[in-house]
Amino acid sequence: YLTAVTRSTIMPPYDPWFAGGSLNYYYMGWFFLAVPIRALRIVPEVAFNLGVPTYAAMAASVVFSVVHSLTGLSAKARAVGTRVSRRPMVLAGLLGAFLLIGIANLDGAHQWIERLQTVNTWGLAGGAPVIGGMVGILGGLWAWLVDGAALPRFDWWRSSRVHFGTFDITEFPFWSMLFGDLHPHLMGLPFFGLATGLLVAYAATVRARLRAQAWAIAAMLGFAVGLVRTVHTWDFPTMVLITGLGIPLGQLLRTEGRWQQRWWEGLSHLALAGGIAAVAFAPYTAHFETFDPGVKRAVATTKAHQFFVHFGVFIAFAGAFLAVRYREELAARKFDHGRNPLFSVVNGWMELGSLFVFISGVVAATWPFGLTTIALGVVFELFLFNLLWLELRRAEPEVARTLVTALYALAFGVAIGVDVITLNNDIERMNTVFKFSLQAWQLFAVASGYAAWYIGSALWTVRGWRPSPRPGRAFAAWATSAVLGTLVIAACLYLAPGISARQNARFNDSGPTLNGFAFLDGAVFVESVDNKPSEDRPIRLADDKPLIDWLRANVEGSPVIVEAIGPLYRWTGRISEYTGLPTVIGWDWHQIQQRTDYQDLIQKRRLETDLFYRTPEQAFAVQYLEKYNVRYVVVGTEEIYHGTPAGIAKFARMPQLQEVFRSGEYAIYQVK
Numbered sequence: 001y002l003t004a005v006t007r008s009t010i011m012p013p014y015d016p017w018f019a020g021g022s023l024n025y026y027y028m029g030w031f032f033l034a035v036p037i038r039a040l041r042i043v044p045e046v047a048f049n050l051g052v053p054t055y056a057a058m059a060a061s062v063v064f065s066v067v068h069s070l071t072g073l074s075a076k077a078r079a080v081g082t083r084v085s086r087r088p089m090v091l092a093g094l095l096g097a098f099l100l101i102g103i104a105n106l107d108g109a110h111q112w113i114e115r116l117q118t119v120n121t122w123g124l125a126g127g128a129p130v131i132g133g134m135v136g137i138l139g140g141l142w143a144w145l146v147d148g149a150a151l152p153r154f155d156w157w158r159s160s161r162v163h164f165g166t167f168d169i170t171e172f173p174f175w176s177m178l179f180g181d182l183h184p185h186l187m188g189l190p191f192f193g194l195a196t197g198l199l200v201a202y203a204a205t206v207r208a209r210l211r212a213q214a215w216a217i218a219a220m221l222g223f224a225v226g227l228v229r230t231v232h233t234w235d236f237p238t239m240v241l242i243t244g245l246g247i248p249l250g251q252l253l254r255t256e257g258r259w260q261q262r263w264w265e266g267l268s269h270l271a272l273a274g275g276i277a278a279v280a281f282a283p284y285t286a287h288f289e290t291f292d293p294g295v296k297r298a299v300a301t302t303k304a305h306q307f308f309v310h311f312g313v314f315i316a317f318a319g320a321f322l323a324v325r326y327r328e329e330l331a332a333r334k335f336d337h338g339r340n341p342l343f344s345v346v347n348g349w350m351e352l353g354s355l356f357v358f359i360s361g362v363v364a365a366t367w368p369f370g371l372t373t374i375a376l377g378v379v380f381e382l383f384l385f386n387l388l389w390l391e392l393r394r395a396e397p398e399v400a401r402t403l404v405t406a407l408y409a410l411a412f413g414v415a416i417g418v419d420v421i422t423l424n425n426d427i428e429r430m431n432t433v434f435k436f437s438l439q440a441w442q443l444f445a446v447a448s449g450y451a452a453w454y455i456g457s458a459l460w461t462v463r464g465w466r467p468s469p470r471p472g473r474a475f476a477a478w479a480t481s482a483v484l485g486t487l488v489i490a491a492c493l494y495l496a497p498g499i500s501a502r503q504n505a506r507f508n509d510s511g512p513t514l515n516g517f518a519f520l521d522g523a524v525f526v527e528s529v530d531n532k533p534s535e536d537r538p539i540r541l542a543d544d545k546p547l548i549d550w551l552r553a554n555v556e557g558s559p560v561i562v563e564a565i566g567p568l569y570r571w572t573g574r575i576s577e578y579t580g581l582p583t584v585i586g587w588d589w590h591q592i593q594q595r596t597d598y599q600d601l602i603q604k605r606r607l608e609t610d611l612f613y614r615t616p617e618q619a620f621a622v623q624y625l626e627k628y629n630v631r632y633v634v635v636g637t638e639e640i641y642h643g644t645p646a647g648i649a650k651f652a653r654m655p656q657l658q659e660v661f662r663s664g665e666y667a668i669y670q671v672k
Contacts, residue, residue: 003580017586029187045516096449108494116140188232
């Protein structure tokens with residue numbers, strides 16, 4: 001798609017896998033990358049490898065900016081008349097960026113535990129719960145570090161599928177970047193973050209009584225919503241929710257003006273945002289077709305422990321944030337009994353005990369029905385909405401703290417929402433979990449970056465670079481820091497072995513390079529037919545490189561080519577992929593997903609293309625070439641494998657074709 005968008009001269013771009021059709025996909029992320037590609041005259045195979053870190057850096061910088069701004073708003077609101085240090089804001093912003101793109105879920109830590117326990121030879125407390133597992137970890141560490149035992153292979157792919165036994169995809173941003181997946185879900189991160197940042201700017205601007213600027217930011221929000229739709233349409237519903245609820249929330253944070261005036265301005269700003277989102281991107285939506293829209297009841301639910309494996313770090317930050325906030329609310333209402341330290345400690349443990357009993361009861365009551373994740377999510381939501389209610393009742397609500405509470409509420413709502421509804425036309429709920437969980441991850445990262453600063457400010461004082469617990473909060477400070485720190489470190493345990501395992505999964509080790517074609521040299525792929533090992537054939541991928549190079553160097557415009565069609569996830573489709581030229585039919589399953597109502601046309605193209613390379617009949621071939629307006633016929637590795645000798649031989653005898661390039665047994669024919 002990147003090469004096709006880069007090669008296109010019109011909008012919408014043409015579809016490289018469905019010749020004659022426009023790209024019925026959310027393509028603007030590739031378009032934005034195509035602009036510097038064309039301006040700087042970079043070839044796509046290099047630009048691709050620059051595009052992944054570029055979008056990662058954009059996403060990180062946006063989150064840094066949003067978290068930095070949120071902490072700055074709170075710090076300035078609290079430090080009236082005193083100088084505010086920028087250092088905590090910068091650190092909070094860096095942490096927010098790191099939580100977005102620099103950590104994994106907790107499956108990496110789980111794999112480390114499993115690998116260490118596998119090589120453990122200590123038999124002590126083997127059958128004892130918890131203790132036996134800890135002994136196994138220590139014994140495995142000893143066997144690995146001291147005895148030199150080889151640990152089992154690290155499964156870098158597994159962490160993107162932690163809902164074991166389902167089709168659910170649980171990618172996280174670092175995994176997508178490691179995979180080299182320049183896909184809309186990755187490219188959409190900075191645009192989704194941009195809209196979140198504009199919401200913060202809107203609330204702060206309204207609170208500061210800057211009416212003209214508030215109108216301008218409302219217009220920007222509308223443009224951002226429309227932009228998100230074109231880059232990654234799965235983000236669009238959440239973006240509409242953020243804008244539709246964020247603008248009224250910003251008006252509620254105003255401390256001046258009558259409520260009628262605030263609601264009127266809020267509705268006007270919403271109308272402006274909606275109008276711009278609809279009008280500015282009308283050319284895109286007019287050419288974009290959706291099939292079987294709507295939602296249905298979720299076909300499955302997420303097990304609570306798997307939910308924690310994926311979002312555990314953020315759940316811990318949210319829990320600590322809630323604990324600090326409720327302690328502040330209790331203290332403000334003089335229920336803290338802070339003058340009696342012993343009573344305060346006992347009362348704190350009683351509260352924890354009551355909460356533990358309550359949570360245990362929720363788990364026990366919902367586990368048999370598979371509703372534990374939803375139930376615990378609802379518990380978090382109740383606490384968060386209660387805090388929002390308390391915030392908005394204040395005479396002077398704290399803007400940043402209120403927004404972060406709302407972001408946490410939205411993040412949990414999105415994360416558990418996939419257990420309630422699934423989009424139609426999904427594979428069970430594979431993409432629903434995939435796309436909405438990434439949105440929740442980003443919302444969690446922003447909120448948790450701020451929460452880390454807020455929790456730290458409540459429990460610690462810092463002089464220079466030396467932190468010390470606040471009086472009476474030593475245990476809470478050390479315990480909270482230990483738990484959060486341990487979980488963040490656990491989420492980082494994926495990074496080193498994951499990178500190494502991903503590198504080892506390549507065809508060959510080419511060394512550091514930006515050349516996206518470097519893998520071709522020496523790469524061999526075995527084409528196979530199910531249950532027919534006698535038909536397996538090793539294919540040297542570099543054999544197709546001369547065909548690709550000739551087409552890129554000699555063909556102008558976007559004439560239609562034809563190449564072989566094969567099973568999913570094979571080397572077929574490579575000519576259209578690396579030249580950007582439209583082929584009659586490429587990845588057919590992807591086309592079916594994007595053109596659901598036209599499946600018959602897609603299947604017909606597939607069958608006719610397969611027959612084109614197999615039949616010796618020239619009359620059918622001529623009809624095929626005319627029907628699909630084909631200009632170039634490719635005969636490469638895959639065509640010889642999927643075709644027949646008689647089917648391939650006919651091209652040289654057809655008067656309608658002229659051979660324009662040959663490389664050994666492979667050739668390109670031009671239609672006269």
